[in-house]
Amino acid sequence: MLQTTEFALLRRVAAEQAENRAPSLVAAVVRGGEVLWTGTRGQVDGAAPTIDTQYRIGSITKTFIAVMVLRLRDEGRLDLNDPLDKHVAGTPYGHLTIAQLLSHTGGLTSEAPGPWWERAPGGDWTAMLDQVDETVLKLRAGARFHYSNIGYATLGQLVAELRGTSWLDALNTEILAPLEMNRTTPMPTAPHALGWAVHPYADVLHPEPTPDSGALAPAGQLWSTATDLARWVRFIGGDTGGVLHPDTVDEMRAPAVVDDGAAWTVGYGLGFQLWRDSGRRFAGHTGSMPGFLATAVIDPATTTGALAFTNATAGVAITGLTFDLLKLVDDYEPALPAEWRPFSEVSGELLALTGSWFWGPMPFVLRLLDGGWVDLRPASGAGRGSRFRPTGVHEWVGLDGYYAGETLKLHHHDDGSVSHIDLATFIFTRTPYDPKAPIPGGVDDNGWRPGN
Template sequence: MLQTTEFALLRRVAAEQAEGRAPSLVAAVVRGGDVLWTGARGQVDGAAPTADTQYRIGSITKTFVAVLVMRLRDEGRLDLNDELDKHMPGTSFGHLTIAQLLSHTGGLTSESPGVWWERAPGGDWPDLVDRMDEDVLKHRAGARFHYSNPGYGVLGQLVAELRGASWLEVLNTEILAPLGMARTTPMPAAPHALGWAVHPYADVLLPEPTPDAGAMAPAGQLWSTATDMARWLRFIAGDSGTVLHPDTVEEMRAPVVVEDGGAWTGGYGLGLQTWRDSGRRLAGHGGSMPGFLANVVVDPTTTTGALAMTNSTAGVGVSALSMDLLKLVDDYEPALPGEWRPLTEVSLDLLALTGQWFWGPMPFVLRLMAGGWVELRPVSGAGRGSRFRPTGDGEWLGLDGYYAGETLKLHHHADGTVSHLDLATFVFTRTPYDPKAPVPGGVDDRGWRPGD
């Protein structure tokens, strides 16, 4: 990167470390498949931390658990609308759906009953579920966003039961190994930072415990490095390799619920936090455990992302820092638009479908995309529009916008010529209200005419 950009990034990191009194702080910026920059301040074992120094990432662990659940969904092993009872009967909250647990909308308590779980060795699943009686339901299911750490303990157990192995074994096999994230582990492996609490009124430290959280581990157990978290940022942006289809990652990024009411600057999807900032839609997650803070955030549109990790319990704004690093890179060195390239192959039948179509009198444009995908949007640019992926036999599945999940179908006349498009019962014709197409309610035989 340009020296001016690198200096601006380092200065922001240095200011945060000094003002937040962080024992150590490491940060990185990514774009596309590259780590553009890494920076660090403070010391770990008498030296500056590196991109290979492990920190505990806390609730960023939840994003991995969510991916494991979505893999099960994509395989048909579960449905997000399934109630928990279908797969794990016998709990006091079995009526909650898997989607509600993923998005923190089930109303489940924020913390596990008993002692402060983040600082105490955790028990096994039978111990956790025995303590989760009817009192753990704090809100009506689906009524509101209520962050729940135990909810992800439940999801980790769900993965274990459906896979027949611990969630950590499944994590290693299905995510970490395929993505080459060998330095993401459940317990620290050298070189790693020690977790500290910094006294609020004196520059002295107190070591924090880092026990195994047991059944609550899926809520915040993992340790990782800047290098591995940079790879995870690329995953969240859609570079998901063989682990998950990019469409599923996009589904996870879509906000299910808004956290901050009418302002809508922050929300939560299916295991991912979402933000709106300066016209951008961002995704990622924060993490907090005694002795550690971490945050990852990425703009899927530009694939520019940033991360920050520190070994301090409080006082270091890793979320604001990572957001600022992302902004600095976009301001100093904005991502270039991708090069336009012509399609390498095209179906002439699909090419013939491009151009104007009419929903009643309203003109739309159908565009052909790579892979046989199509895009249907109003000519005006405002209104209902979506991209569609081909599913075969003249049908496409809506991927986004108003028609996400709906089916677009191509219909023909008896002589084989194109008659119309059917989109969720709406009829699109080549001319406004084509009388030769089966327009519901019919088309007046007198056709278009001047007004009275």
């Protein structure tokens, strides 16, 4: 990066560490599959931390759990609308769906009963269930967003039961090993930072415990490094390394619920926190455990992401810092548009579909995208439009917008030429109200006529 950009980034990190008294702080910026910049301040064991120093990442752990659940869904092992009871028996909230647990919309209590789990050693799944009854249901399922650590503990148990192994073994096999995230672990391994609480009125420290959280570990157990977490930021942006289909990651980034009412600046998808700022959308997650704060965020549209760790319980604006780093990079060195290149190959049959189509009298334009995808949307102004991915011969499925999940299908005349497009009963034809096509065409035999 430019020297001025690097200095601006380091200046922001240095100010956060000094002004908010962070024992140490590590940050990084990624773009397009590369780590563009890293910066550190403070000390760990008497020396500056490095990109290989482990910090506890807290609730960023939840994103790994969510990815393992979506892998099970993509394999056909579960449906997101399945009630929990179908896969994990014995809970008083078995009627909640997998999707509700993923998106924190099940109405479950935020914390498990008993001592504050983040500072106390945790028991196993059976021990946790022994403390749980119907009182953990605080809100009507689906009513609103209500963050729930116990919900993600349950999803970790779901992964364990369907895989026939621990969620940690599944994590190592399915995600960490393929992505070469070798320094992401359930307990710290040297070199790692110690967690500290900083006295509110004096520059002294109090050590924080880092116990094994047991059954609640899926909610916040993991430790990681800047190098490893930078790879995970890229994953959230869509660079999945074959661990999950990019379309599924895109599905996880879609807002399932909004956390701040009509403003819609903060929301949640299927395991990812979402932010909206100045017309841009960001995805990632924050994390906090006693002694540690962390944030990992990316703008999938530009592939620019950032992450930051500190080993302080509170007081450091780690999420604000992360977004400031993103803004600095975009201000000093905005991402260049992807270089335009023509298709490497194209079907003449698909090329013939491009151009104007009409739903009734309203003109639409169908454009051909790479890989046989198509885009159908109004020729001008706002309206219903979507991208479609091919799913078979002459069939596509909608990926976004009004037609997400709906099937676009071609219909043909006897001579093999395309007669019309059927999209969830909406009929698109080459001319307005084509009399040879199904409704809305063919209703009045007299067709178009002059006015009175």
